[in-house]
Amino acid sequence: xxxxxxxxxxxxxxxxxxxxxxxxxxxxxxxxxxxxxxxxxxxxxxxxxxxxxxxxxxxxxxxxxxxxxxxxxxxxxxxxxxxxxxxxxxxxxxxxxxxxxxxxxxxxxxxxxxxxxxxxxxxxxxxxxxxxxxxxxxxxxxxxxxxxxxxxxxxxxxxxxxxxxxxxxxxxxxxxxxxxxxxxxxxxxxxxxxxxxxxxxxxxxxxxxxxxxxxxxxxxxxxxxxxx
Numbered sequence: 001x002x003x004x005x006x007x008x009x010x011x012x013x014x015x016x017x018x019x020x021x022x023x024x025x026x027x028x029x030x031x032x033x034x035x036x037x038x039x040x041x042x043x044x045x046x047x048x049x050x051x052x053x054x055x056x057x058x059x060x061x062x063x064x065x066x067x068x069x070x071x072x073x074x075x076x077x078x079x080x081x082x083x084x085x086x087x088x089x090x091x092x093x094x095x096x097x098x099x100x101x102x103x104x105x106x107x108x109x110x111x112x113x114x115x116x117x118x119x120x121x122x123x124x125x126x127x128x129x130x131x132x133x134x135x136x137x138x139x140x141x142x143x144x145x146x147x148x149x150x151x152x153x154x155x156x157x158x159x160x161x162x163x164x165x166x167x168x169x170x171x172x173x174x175x176x177x178x179x180x181x182x183x184x185x186x187x188x189x190x191x192x193x194x195x196x197x198x199x200x201x202x203x204x205x206x207x208x209x210x211x212x213x214x215x216x217x218x219x220x221x222x223x224x225x226x227x228x
Contacts, residue, residue: 031060031074033187035225039082041103045198045215046086052102054082056223058109065124072115072128080107080136082221088209090147098145100152100207103164106140111174127179130189134172141166145207152206164204166197166217178227185227193218 038051058078065072083104090099113132120126141164143152153162176189196216203212 029061029064031062031076032228033058033060033076033078033225034228035187035223037082037191037221037223039219039221040084042193042216042218042220045202045211045213045217046084046100046103047209048087050085050087052083052085052104054080054221056080056082056109056225058111060111062115068120068123069117070120072117074111074113074115074130074132076109076111076113078109078111080109081105082107082219083141084219090208098152098207099209100143100145100204101147101149102144104140104142104144105138107136107138107170109134109136109172113174115178124180125182127177129175130178130187131175132173133194134174134191136170136172138163138166138168138170143204143207152204165199165201167195167199169195170197170219171195172219176223180227183228187223187225187227189223191219191221191223193220 034057036053036055039054040051041049043049056078058076060074060076062074063069063072081104083102085102086100088099088101111132111134113130116129116131117123117126118128143164144150145152171194172191173194174189174191176187178187178189179185196218198214198217200214202214202217
């Protein structure tokens with residue numbers, strides 16, 4: 001199921017990009033992003049977090065870059081595979097508790113950004129500071145346990161899996177730098193969770209370290225992407 005959720009958006013995005021290339025560039029305000037990132041959690045309810053390599057792809061609609069302005073606006077739709085690794089050792093002499101080593105999210109994100117050109121005379125070719133907020137819907141969340149990173153509820157048919165007991169909505173802040181030359185460019189940015197994903201009910205039986213302390217759960221990410 002997760003593999004399908006990842007492959008389908010990429011196929012859609014490649015099709016949209018091909019159609020945009022056939023449109024007159026001077027009237028096109030549609031952009032695309034494909035990249036990867038290091039994603040993880042801040043220490044709190046989840047302990048010993050480490051970065052996880054994830055992937056993101058999406059498209060956006062932005063202001064007219066052919067006009068010289070002091071700032072531009074941009075809204076987007078991204079599909080992201082993210083989460084985090086954990087360096088939790090197995091609990092000795094226990095057949096019940098298993099250490100959690102990874103949590104993954106499949107999310108659909110809606111970044112809303114202000115773009116500040118560092119040289120507005122260059123218009124679209126100007127380096128830009130990008131900042132804003134990203135409402136995110138977590139479609140799928142899975143915890144992996146043990147040395148083999150097996151999904152905790154792997155004995156249940158995959159399509160009936162319940163998500164983790166966290167808030168399904170996350171609000172992220174983002175800030176970064178982008179540069180576009182002709183029709184291709186790059187973006188580097190930092191994302192950080194604003195709201196608490198722990199709604200007070202986060203407790204999963206059968207994993208170690210034990211959960212249920214009520215502490216904060218929030219995410220961070222460093223992303224790099226090609227923009228078109």
